[in-house]
Amino acid sequence: MEKINNILNFVILSSDKFELRLVNLLWVFLIIVATRLLLYIIRFSIFRKHKYSKLDQSSLYSIYQIIKYIIWVISIAIILETLDISITVLVAGSAALLVGIGMGLQQTFNDFISGIILLIEGTTKIGDVLQIDGDVVIVQKIGLRTSKVLNRDEIIVIIPNSLINNNKVINWSHQSKKTRFKIDVGVAYGSDVDLVIEILEDSVKENNAVAEKDNIEVRLTDFASSSLNFQILFFSDDVFRIERIKSEIRKSINRKFAENGVVIPFPQVDIHYKKEERD
Numbered sequence: 001m002e003k004i005n006n007i008l009n010f011v012i013l014s015s016d017k018f019e020l021r022l023v024n025l026l027w028v029f030l031i032i033v034a035t036r037l038l039l040y041i042i043r044f045s046i047f048r049k050h051k052y053s054k055l056d057q058s059s060l061y062s063i064y065q066i067i068k069y070i071i072w073v074i075s076i077a078i079i080l081e082t083l084d085i086s087i088t089v090l091v092a093g094s095a096a097l098l099v100g101i102g103m104g105l106q107q108t109f110n111d112f113i114s115g116i117i118l119l120i121e122g123t124t125k126i127g128d129v130l131q132i133d134g135d136v137v138i139v140q141k142i143g144l145r146t147s148k149v150l151n152r153d154e155i156i157v158i159i160p161n162s163l164i165n166n167n168k169v170i171n172w173s174h175q176s177k178k179t180r181f182k183i184d185v186g187v188a189y190g191s192d193v194d195l196v197i198e199i200l201e202d203s204v205k206e207n208n209a210v211a212e213k214d215n216i217e218v219r220l221t222d223f224a225s226s227s228l229n230f231q232i233l234f235f236s237d238d239v240f241r242i243e244r245i246k247s248e249i250r251k252s253i254n255r256k257f258a259e260n261g262v263v264i265p266f267p268q269v270d271i272h273y274k275k276e277e278r279d
Contacts (some may be wrong), residue, residue, distance in 0.1 A: 024082060024083055024084075027082045028079050028082060028083070031075055031078055031079055031082065032075070032079075035071060035072065035075040038071065039067075039068055039071060042064065042067055042068075042071075043064055046063060046064050047064070061125075061126055061142070065119050065142070065143075065144070066116075066119055066120065069144060107160075107162070108145065110162045110166075111145045111146065111160045111161045111162045112144055112145055112161075114160070114161035114162040114164065114165035114166065115142065115143060115144040115145055115146075115147075115161040116144070117161075117165055118142055118147075118161055118164060118165060119142060119144075123171070124139060124142065124147075124164055124169075124171065125139065125142075125173075126139055126140065126141065126142065127139060127173070128171055128172075128173040128174075129171070129172040129173050129239045129240045130149070130164070130169050130170065130171055130172070130173075131169065131170035131172065132159070132163065132164065132167065132169050133167070135151055136151065136152055136172075136239075136240065137149035137150060137151045137152075137157060138150050138240050140156075142161070143161075144161075145160065145161060146158050146159060146160055146161060147159055147161055147164065152240065152241070152243060152244075172239040172240075173239075178211045178212065178235040178236060178237045179235065179236065179237070179239055179242075180233055180234065180235050181233075181234060181235075181236060181242055181246065182231055182232060182233050182234075183231070183232045183234075183246055183249060183250065183253075184221075184229065184230070184231050184232075185200070185229075185230050185232070185250075185253060185264070186224060186226070186227030186228060186229045186230070186264060186265065187227060187228050187230070187257070187262055187263065187264060187265070188227060188228075188262075188263040188264070188265040189227070189228060189265075191228060191262050191263065192262075193220060193228070195260060195262065196228075196230060196262060197218045197220075197230070199253065199256045199257065199260060199262065200218045200230060200232050200253060201216055201218055201232075202256065203249055203252040203253045203256055204216050204232055204234050204249055206252060207245060207248055207249055207252070209236050209238045209241070209245045209248075210234050210235065210236055210245070210249075211235045211236055211237055212234075212235045213234075215234075215235060216232070216233070216234045217232075217233040217234075218230060218231070218232050218233075219231045219233070225267070226265050226266070226267050227264075227265045232249075
């Protein structure tokens with residue numbers, strides 16, 4: 001027993017006011033293991049499927065993230081005390097350094113605070129489709145400082161949380177109803193308007209991603225300089241892939257126009273000139 005105590009009290013690192021013993025490292029290891037085990041149990045309990053749970057996965061994820069950060073802060077404080085490092089003395093002694101670091105890392109702290117706000121408020125959740133600076137993305141993970149999103153080009157983008165929290169962001173997932181979209185197309189003058197409307201309606205109806213197919217509307221919007229302009233209005237709940245859906249509808253329209261002899265014009269300019277006769 002005495003031999004074990006001697007091993008545990010073996011001094012690994014020593015200075016005037018600090019000694020690091022083997023037993024301290026063992027305690028640190030045990031605290032880390034206990035923390036990870038506790039987080040695993042909490043995660044399992046939170047994400048376990050409850051039959052009568054009223055919280056969705058995104059809300060549960062936010063709750064877990066907040067709990068995880070709090071537990072790790074407590075664990076780090078315990079580790080410092082285990083190493084005989086006083087938190088009060090550490091903070092007081094490094095106050096000037098912390099001020100300097102804080103001034104240089106203002107944006108980073110802003111991102112941290114924004115992350116906490118996002119997790120607590122729940123205005124942005126995992127799986128939400130956002131429009132940020134004209135780019136449409138789907139949220140895959142919300143971290144404490146940054147969030148991971150996937151754009152329509154299937155590219156993972158890491159964005160700071162302050163960009164979501166402080167800027168104007170459209171959250172398409174907050175729509176209580178299906179979203180209406182539109183496609184514009186022009187045909188040549190002299191085209192059969194009723195035939196064009198029928199083709200446009202059929203092209204939209206045959207797409208499986210279109211919802212409420214009885215509410216498809218086709219409008220003749222303008223007599224333009226080179227074309228009769230039409231607008232197709234339809235509903236879809238697949239906001240994230242809507243550009244792909246529009247592309248499929250346009251291809252169907254183009255094919256049906258070709259089959260029925262309907263022409264999509266291009267801008268034309270007629271130039272008339274008068275030849276002057278000379279004596």
